[in-house]
Amino acid sequence: DAGVIQSPRHEVTEMGQEVTLRCKPISGHDYLFWYRQTMMRGLELLIYFNNNVPIDDSGMPEDRFSAKMPNASFSTLKIQPSEPRDSAVYFCASSLLTGYNEQFFGPGTRLTVL
Amino acid sequence: TQLLEQSPQFLSIQEGENLTVYCNSSSVFSSLQWYRQEPGEGPVLLVTVVTGGEVKKLKRLTFQFGDARKDSSLHITAAQPGDTGLYLCAGVRNTGTASKLTFGTGTRLQVTL
Numbered sequence: 001d002a003g004v005i006q007s008p009r010h011e012v013t014e015m016g017q018e019v020t021l022r023c024k025p026i027s028g029h030d031y032l033f034w035y036r037q038t039m040m041r042g043l044e045l046l047i048y049f050n051n052n053v054p055i056d057d058s059g060m061p062e063d064r065f066s067a068k069m070p071n072a073s074f075s076t077l078k079i080q081p082s083e084p085r086d087s088a089v090y091f092c093a094s095s096l097l098t099g100y101n102e103q104f105f106g107p108g109t110r111l112t113v114l
Numbered sequence: 115t116q117l118l119e120q121s122p123q124f125l126s127i128q129e130g131e132n133l134t135v136y137c138n139s140s141s142v143f144s145s146l147q148w149y150r151q152e153p154g155e156g157p158v159l160l161v162t163v164v165t166g167g168e169v170k171k172l173k174r175l176t177f178q179f180g181d182a183r184k185d186s187s188l189h190i191t192a193a194q195p196g197d198t199g200l201y202l203c204a205g206v207r208n209t210g211t212a213s214k215l216t217f218g219t220g221t222r223l224q225v226t227l
Contacts, residue, residue: 004156043157043202043217056214091156101206101213102147105156 002026004106006092012112018080021109023092024073033103034067034077035091043091049075082113117141118205118218126224127193135188135221137203144208146179146186147215151200162206193225
């Protein structure tokens, strides 16, 4: 299994630009999570989906952030317009609805907004 | 609001030493997970503890869940350079469908030769 795949691995953009982060979860997993990690705030849950439907987006910081999951194998996290304070590592994770719901994390996208 | 506080934040030790990392919360969790994260990678699950007072061993790592299910500890015996990384505890709340994780502040461990 290839694991959770994220792209790009690194993104550098200028303030005001639109940024789109992509995620391919592990095949067969029912849940997909988006997290953000910074030195100041640690690892925070932004939003999660169940069977492609957004369930809880209470962690999404502002209206500038949006996430979609058009099908079971693809999700995007979009920031428009981006700001320097959005600089962070963004992780996607997926899990099955079994057991203790172990979440499998992707390698992350390091976003730098200048 | 960070619900899970880990201590220490940073730990630099020599190979062969023992160490303990603590994870404390004022909230009760359904279970608690420990992850290790290496540079440039996502966190990887080490263990899940479920029952208050539970102790789990994974080779040289010993995990304990507090009786009240609010705190946990990770003890490493005879640390090795391969143990270097960021250790994260995560409180698990079962929402009926998925498990929402609240991550701790993290403990960055460096083990030198």
